[in-house]
Amino acid sequence: MFPRFSKRLPSWPRLALLINRNYTLLWFGGTISQIGDVLFTTMLILWVGTLLQNQRAAPLAVSGVVLAATLPALLIGPFAGVFVDRWPKQRTMRIMDALRAVLVCSLLPISGPLPLPLAVKLTIIYLVVAAVSGLSQFFTPATKAILKEVVPEEQLTRASALTVGAGVFAWTIGSACAGICYVSLGAGWAIALNAASYACSWMLVGRMRVSAAERRASPQPTSLRRVLTELREGLRFIQGQLQLRTLLLTESLFSFGWGIVSVLAFFYITQNIHVPMSLYGLWMAVTAIGGILGTSLVDRAAAKRGATRVYARALLFVGVMVVVSTVPNQAIIALVGFTLNGTATVQAEALVGPLVLLATPEQMVGRVFSTLGTVTTLSSLLATFLSGYVSSTLLQGVVVHLPTGELNATNLLQIGAGVLIFVGGLHASRQFRKLQSRTHMSKKAGHHPGTL
CATH class of the missing domain: 1.20.1250.20 (MFS general substrate transporter like domains)
Incomplete structure (x- = not known):
């Protein structure tokens, strides 16, 4: 032994x-x-x-x-x-x-x-x-x-x-x-x-x-004019790359939709499905558990089905689950939805980095990631402000009666968020199929485009 x-x-x-x-x-x-x-x-x-x-x-x-x-x-x-x-x-x-x-x-x-x-x-x-x-x-x-x-x-x-x-x-x-x-x-x-x-x-x-x-590299002197020039070059590069344009728009829609879901989660959990406030933290931890599960599955799924297909399908799934878990106002359905959303969300977000790196030359990587981060942050901020404003003003007191129950402002905004995320998934699926078609035609013609 x-x-x-x-x-x-x-x-x-x-x-x-x-x-x-x-x-x-x-x-x-x-x-x-x-x-x-x-x-x-x-x-x-x-x-x-x-x-x-x-x-x-x-x-x-x-x-x-x-x-x-x-x-x-x-x-x-x-x-x-x-x-x-x-x-x-x-x-x-x-x-x-x-x-x-x-x-x-x-x-x-x-x-x-x-x-x-x-x-x-x-x-x-x-x-x-x-x-x-x-x-x-x-x-x-x-x-x-x-x-x-x-x-x-x-x-x-x-x-x-x-x-x-x-x-x-x-x-x-x-x-x-x-x-x-x-x-x-x-x-x-x-x-x-x-x-x-x-x-x-x-x-x-x-x-x-x-x-x-990398060790021998040293910071290069620059001027404000040169910085602005290189920033414009980075933006033009993103505009000229279908894969990066798709990711930028899709991630913006996802950040906006998920921002609404995140802001309204407290009200949905404590008021709509009547979970005690003392258990709110445990409910939010469920999303993290689903996320950890997603990290263990994404590598194998991407290798088997392709990174772009897994990314688009994950967003489609998140959009559907946000709506499905919101409408019934049932605690068990919401709990399952939170877990599955965590799994699919992490799978989509884990694939953004590789998709950007594979479509971007080394000298442009910093600018592409910074632009992506800025746009998604702005989308999330807008979602935070608008969801709070609309729910407390335009939709305050609005109730929609369905056979499954009543839908208030929180439900309606979360349904809208799910639809936005789903639209982002549809856009990604369509554009990535177009990109794959172009890549296939370029290979047949003897060209080698620089995207996945």
């Missing part, structure tokens, strides 16, 4: 790797950093809410945290991609991690009993959140772009699935621990833990072994 066990020991490090050593380091660094981010953001909301407890301005102050984290994605995101394409990816990621750690630590003095006016504390919090979010606009595209460097092309789908799954896991763990950490340890410890997560990411990314060309 013992000799056989000792023979297996040397293979343990190899079995523990995710694809390869470089990707394993990248995955662990990103996962730890994401857990810290979720814990930090949730803690900030609790902290700001506590600072303004029982004051009328509390909701506005809390929304300020979300706004400060979102605005840099719209203002900096498109330009960040230009610099990511010009800078060495590994060095960019490490610099952003180091700067984010320092910025987060700057909140430690005001987390204690430092006698500062409330307005000053809130201003510092908003500025730090905005600065950290701005640095993330450089870090995230660099992380996606470096996948081509560290992962073989045939393993891109699996790598993307593991990365998306890590995001789901980080959201679940981070949000679950934030409240406990804040109540038990205070804001200072949550701040310190997030800074430590950036330090861990900095260390792990630094241990990656990249190519000599």
